[in-house]
Amino acid sequence: MPLNPARFLSDLHSLRQFGKDGHGVRRRAFTPEDLAARDWLAERITAAGLEPHFDPAGNLFGLAPGTSLLLGSHSDTQPEGGWLDGALGVIAALEVARASVEGGGPPISIVSFQDEEGRFGALTGSSIWSGKLDLDQADSLTDADGLSFAKARETLGARAGAFVDPARFSGFLELHIEQGPTLDQSGEAIGVVTGIVGSRQLQVTVEGQQNHAGTTPMALRRDAFTMVTRFATALEQAFANVVTPQTVWTIGQLQLHPNAPSIVPGRAVFTLQWRDVESDRLERMDQFINDVLNTVAAESGCNVTVERLRQMLEPVPMDHRMQDALSEAAEKIAPDRWRSMPSGALHDASNVAGLMPVGMLFVPSINGVSHTFDEDTAEDDLVLGLRVLADGAERASRALSR
Amino acid sequence: MPLNPARFLSDLHSLRQFGKDGHGVRRRAFTPEDLAARDWLAERITAAGLEPHFDPAGNLFGLAPGTSLLLGSHSDTQPEGGWLDGALGVIAALEVARASVEGGGPPISIVSFQDEEGRFGALTGSSIWSGKLDLDQADSLTDADGLSFAKARETLGARAGAFVDPARFSGFLELHIEQGPTLDQSGEAIGVVTGIVGSRQLQVTVEGQQNHAGTTPMALRRDAFTMVTRFATALEQAFANVVTPQTVWTIGQLQLHPNAPSIVPGRAVFTLQWRDVESDRLERMDQFINDVLNTVAAESGCNVTVERLRQMLEPVPMDHRMQDALSEAAEKIAPDRWRSMPSGALHDASNVAGLMPVGMLFVPSINGVSHTFDEDTAEDDLVLGLRVLADGAERASRALSR
Numbered sequence: 001m002p003l004n005p006a007r008f009l010s011d012l013h014s015l016r017q018f019g020k021d022g023h024g025v026r027r028r029a030f031t032p033e034d035l036a037a038r039d040w041l042a043e044r045i046t047a048a049g050l051e052p053h054f055d056p057a058g059n060l061f062g063l064a065p066g067t068s069l070l071l072g073s074h075s076d077t078q079p080e081g082g083w084l085d086g087a088l089g090v091i092a093a094l095e096v097a098r099a100s101v102e103g104g105g106p107p108i109s110i111v112s113f114q115d116e117e118g119r120f121g122a123l124t125g126s127s128i129w130s131g132k133l134d135l136d137q138a139d140s141l142t143d144a145d146g147l148s149f150a151k152a153r154e155t156l157g158a159r160a161g162a163f164v165d166p167a168r169f170s171g172f173l174e175l176h177i178e179q180g181p182t183l184d185q186s187g188e189a190i191g192v193v194t195g196i197v198g199s200r201q202l203q204v205t206v207e208g209q210q211n212h213a214g215t216t217p218m219a220l221r222r223d224a225f226t227m228v229t230r231f232a233t234a235l236e237q238a239f240a241n242v243v244t245p246q247t248v249w250t251i252g253q254l255q256l257h258p259n260a261p262s263i264v265p266g267r268a269v270f271t272l273q274w275r276d277v278e279s280d281r282l283e284r285m286d287q288f289i290n291d292v293l294n295t296v297a298a299e300s301g302c303n304v305t306v307e308r309l310r311q312m313l314e315p316v317p318m319d320h321r322m323q324d325a326l327s328e329a330a331e332k333i334a335p336d337r338w339r340s341m342p343s344g345a346l347h348d349a350s351n352v353a354g355l356m357p358v359g360m361l362f363v364p365s366i367n368g369v370s371h372t373f374d375e376d377t378a379e380d381d382l383v384l385g386l387r388v389l390a391d392g393a394e395r396a397s398r399a400l401s402r
Numbered sequence: 403m404p405l406n407p408a409r410f411l412s413d414l415h416s417l418r419q420f421g422k423d424g425h426g427v428r429r430r431a432f433t434p435e436d437l438a439a440r441d442w443l444a445e446r447i448t449a450a451g452l453e454p455h456f457d458p459a460g461n462l463f464g465l466a467p468g469t470s471l472l473l474g475s476h477s478d479t480q481p482e483g484g485w486l487d488g489a490l491g492v493i494a495a496l497e498v499a500r501a502s503v504e505g506g507g508p509p510i511s512i513v514s515f516q517d518e519e520g521r522f523g524a525l526t527g528s529s530i531w532s533g534k535l536d537l538d539q540a541d542s543l544t545d546a547d548g549l550s551f552a553k554a555r556e557t558l559g560a561r562a563g564a565f566v567d568p569a570r571f572s573g574f575l576e577l578h579i580e581q582g583p584t585l586d587q588s589g590e591a592i593g594v595v596t597g598i599v600g601s602r603q604l605q606v607t608v609e610g611q612q613n614h615a616g617t618t619p620m621a622l623r624r625d626a627f628t629m630v631t632r633f634a635t636a637l638e639q640a641f642a643n644v645v646t647p648q649t650v651w652t653i654g655q656l657q658l659h660p661n662a663p664s665i666v667p668g669r670a671v672f673t674l675q676w677r678d679v680e681s682d683r684l685e686r687m688d689q690f691i692n693d694v695l696n697t698v699a700a701e702s703g704c705n706v707t708v709e710r711l712r713q714m715l716e717p718v719p720m721d722h723r724m725q726d727a728l729s730e731a732a733e734k735i736a737p738d739r740w741r742s743m744p745s746g747a748l749h750d751a752s753n754v755a756g757l758m759p760v761g762m763l764f765v766p767s768i769n770g771v772s773h774t775f776d777e778d779t780a781e782d783d784l785v786l787g788l789r790v791l792a793d794g795a796e797r798a799s800r801a802l803s804r
Contacts, residue, residue, distance in 0.1 A: 180614060180618050213677075217648065220770070229634040229635055250625075251628075252627075252666065255661075256655065261652070261675050275615075
């Protein structure tokens, strides 16, 4: 497959111009910048010898005839987005599909999903296409300013056609920046994703007793914040035997009441979120959390109430044939410079996995940052990612047709 | 000294009517309620055979002729105050002085200091009288609505006379509710105060690294909140060998940034306050705090900066002759039902201690609460406090005249 890295990088920088702001990009779903970018992409799709096709949700496909492998990601961004986030996976897909047409490779279609970054929902376009979200339900979603998805997608006008039948695709591959520090810190160039982690989240309310910080002896206090610190410490110890190096948990939000220097906190409300690629482990962690909460609350003289904030997100394992195809490609093109790893962030691939075999590749994020103007990846790594994606797509096409 | 407990309780309930709100009282310094209460008290002072005298700061004295012992507290309240807080000490002083006039006891003057509760400053009236705060400086202090102390004290009108010469008093005794749970929990009736604790306070800013809570492995995090929980735990252990059961420390205020469930906290700002009756211990705790902060910050990969928020308040020991006089009175009147203890809260006695020998007595606060409408003390304990104050005043008069 005669890849053209210069053409790939040129297209990537062309897409960057739509909504460019300094080093980063502002290209929210259905803004003029987003629609202009999609129109530009549709032209590039045509030029590549594929058929451009918008569906009613704003997802833009570049269709190869017959049954094909689907490659892609999304081209919308966060309000203050990086230039590579979903764009890399879309333009890499374009180059692989184009090179395959030119070189007589396997049939490859591409896609840029709409509103992955959640202006209206979360992974909105791929949720609708994969049947997880009805278009009617989606239409009633609103952005932060109250604009509905229904109103927003009217801007598609005559572009919008029918939904593309997923059955025409044999599988899906997504190249994406890691959005974390693992590859950047290890010096490796490629991550073959084993699965997209599931997550659970609780909101815990600790009720102690509000007291004067001068007149209340330590022994008579029921300090809600002290309870939280003891819980966090005890949880770390309790988790030691259940977690892997890839398991994560976070207390990211905390509010003390009344939150004054001279008052023993009477109440603390905090969130605890944990993520792993295995459902069993998420469940065992849930039990440890409950045990530790109850033990520490009793020791601290506090009451705790627990509220589940979000629907649980179950882990999504990547297809083994796809992992094998990508691993073989990585070992050929970047020998000893790749690893298998989970994805800690959500991706459109999570939704598509309900429809067909799915695989994902990561390239490093410099300093591990994403969803900021500073987001970046070394040019060599972008090209290496393109090459592994192309080689992996050829291997996947063969594996899936067996 | 022929004490009249019924008259004492009656006066206490009369004072309660000024600003009464449910079980509690609203009687901020220099409000119409406060001034009306002071005018009522001036009448009771005259009726008791003492000379009422307002000073320019609004402090109201009831003066005995010649050299006398001074008893009292304050009659202003918090915005939502308890009915006893300072009022108990003022009315108990009135009853003791009155009984002493009637029974030919030692000469006793009384005082109700102004703005102990800090509408304008903190312990404003006694700070001015004791020379710690110039009247000119005080005049520029403002309340939460921007009203100046200068403007507020204009409401004194013709009441205001000269400052009373502190040299006419041989010593000062203050009866107060404990405002903490120690006596209530132990079932004791009287606390003889050993000293008013000093306090120190820091604001600590922890700078870690803000990261995505899904994509950042635990081993690569520099989580500002995890640093705080480790610090709190390590500090408790480090303090074990330096503190007494009366030493207290509090993390009462904490703010995480960006404070979102899915983001590893990049910054945490918290206050740490500690109190003790001994300056040496406050200083040693300060050193432990610095050591533990530096150790934990290094282990957690975070940077800490420390800011001293307030002027340090040095501990104020009570005069030993006063403590002896009050202890002997307590042992006589409430044998085995009293203890020596520090005051964890500030009182006017802190300021007066710069002028003359000072002693303080506590009676229990039901459930340890204060600065709330619910604040209360059993009637038996109020009367017991009155009796110990009267007996202690006689003993103190003798001790100080030696």
